[in-house]
Amino acid sequence: MKIAAVIVNRKGSLRIKSKAWQKxxxxxxxxxxxxxxxxxxxxxxxxxxxxxLRIKRLCKKYxxxxxEREKFYCDEKKCTPNEMIKNMLSFVDADYVLWAHxxxxxxxxxxxxxxxxxxxxxxxxxxxxxxxxxxxxxxxxNKKKPINHNPFSKKHIVAAKLEPVFFQxxxxxxxxxxxxxxxGRFIGSKPLMFAMDELTGWxxxxxxxxxxxxxxxxxxxxx
Numbered sequence: 001m002k003i004a005a006v007i008v009n010r011k012g013s014l015r016i017k018s019k020a021w022q023k024x025x026x027x028x029x030x031x032x033x034x035x036x037x038x039x040x041x042x043x044x045x046x047x048x049x050x051x052x053l054r055i056k057r058l059c060k061k062y063x064x065x066x067x068e069r070e071k072f073y074c075d076e077k078k079c080t081p082n083e084m085i086k087n088m089l090s091f092v093d094a095d096y097v098l099w100a101h102x103x104x105x106x107x108x109x110x111x112x113x114x115x116x117x118x119x120x121x122x123x124x125x126x127x128x129x130x131x132x133x134x135x136x137x138x139x140x141x142n143k144k145k146p147i148n149h150n151p152f153s154k155k156h157i158v159a160a161k162l163e164p165v166f167f168q169x170x171x172x173x174x175x176x177x178x179x180x181x182x183x184g185r186f187i188g189s190k191p192l193m194f195a196m197d198e199l200t201g202w203x204x205x206x207x208x209x210x211x212x213x214x215x216x217x218x219x220x221x222x223x
Contacts, residue, residue: 011052130192
């Protein structure tokens with residue numbers, strides 16, 4: 001049984017310029033993610049798919065597979081995520097895929113190993129795994145309906161005592177390669193959630209978040 005990790009990237013990122021090369025504590029996001037994945041026990045291969053040819057040298061340094069992505073599959077306006085996933089997996093030799101994103105810099109090697117262990121322990125009941133961030137707060141729908149609390153109850157419940165709500169943070173997806181490649185989806189019909197706290201699962205989308213992430217690392221709030 002082969003397990004491969006996949007990272008995709010494209011040059012010309014808009015919200016965070018040169019996203020892959022942004023550094024936390026002197027290490028770029030792309031190198032940080034490759035380094036984390038390289039330490040996973042039982043992982044057979046790592047594939048990095050990108051149209052940024054500068055990353056090829058980094059892949060050689062870490063002895064991981066470099067996949068040069070075609071222009072079409074890097075164009076989010078023309079190519080759907082499903083098409084992108086199917087294309088990338090056509091280069092991957094594995095039975096199972098761990099899809100990782102470099103914009104979740106604080107998901108550690110240990111987190112990945114725990115997710116893999118949890119998935120394979122439960123794979124008879126679940127056909128995929130995805131990471132989530134646990135949040136406790138007073139949530140409302142866009143129709144002004146309370147989701148996880150009753151604002152009119154006799155006693156107000158503080159956020160810390162509410163039932164948690166989970167959102168998909170995009171950090172980890174595990175699924176059979178052939179199934180993921182067939183429908184182009186990260187998540188199967190019977191998914192297992194792998195929950196983590198807000199800092200661990202933080203997905204960096206904007207420049208200000210990048211700056212905060214550097215501060216958090218410097219102050220040793222995160223891995």
